[in-house]
Amino acid sequence: MGTQEFMLNDTIKSTLKDAAQKLTGNCKRDFMAKVTEDYFNSSARKAETVLGWNRHSVQLGLHERWTGIVCVDNYQARGRHNSVEILPNLESDICLLVDAQAQADPKFQSTFLYARISARAVKEALVSEKGYDKRELPSRQTLGEILNRLGYRLKKHKKPSH
Structure with a gap:
């Protein structure tokens, strides 16, 4: 574990999880990616382990931040169709x-x-x-x-x- 991870006590972890839960789509991924960059040395796996976030969502957020290309969520394709x-x-x-x-x-x-x-x-x-x-x-x-x-x-x- 890096030194920055020790700065995250249970209260801060809870606050980060709560904040992420209130966001959706690209905003949520961007927030998770920023936290991952700042506290987990851009490791989606560490963010998953410590905060319980979906590693693939964090990784996608990191890629969006690095490339500047935002993925469009296709919610209409989900679920059973008529x-x-x-x-x-x-x-x-x-x-x-x-x-x-x-x-x-x-x-x-x-x-x-x-x-x-x-x-x-x-x-x-x-x-x-x-x-x-x-x-x-x-x-x-x-x-x-x-x-x-x-x-x-x-x-x-x-x-x-x-």
């Missing part, structure tokens, strides 16, 4: 399956079509009739939400009472 974006024909295939099973509200009190089919049955039909892979399809709940968004109301299955 089922309709991944499977562009999903909505039209659902409509083709459900339209044959749908009926208008008998009292004409709403514009919704009532589907005499469950979301689970729609999922099974997409696999058997339209050739989808079960793993690529959204969950039963998400299929229900898609059906509702498309203007269908699903059949409610009553549980048998014992």
Whole structure:
């Protein structure tokens, strides 16, 4: 350990961690890189060991400081994407399956079509009739939400009472 690391008591470490936690993106990486330069001789590994920071983020921050080139964070690419974006024909295939099973509200009190089919049955039909892979399809709940968004109301299955 270098002599500067001994200057970091638990209070200072806690303050640095807290400050870094309040920042995001490039500002956070720049802060972590500056602390790493000042206290850890530009060693991302030492910063990781002493402060618990992600070594790769610190290293990226150091590179950004040295080159002057700031990396752009691509937050939109994270997480699971919308089922309709991944499977562009999903909505039209659902409509083709459900339209044959749908009926208008008998009292004409709403514009919704009532589907005499469950979301689970729609999922099974997409696999058997339209050739989808079960793993690529959204969950039963998400299929229900898609059906509702498309203007269908699903059949409610009553549980048998014992």
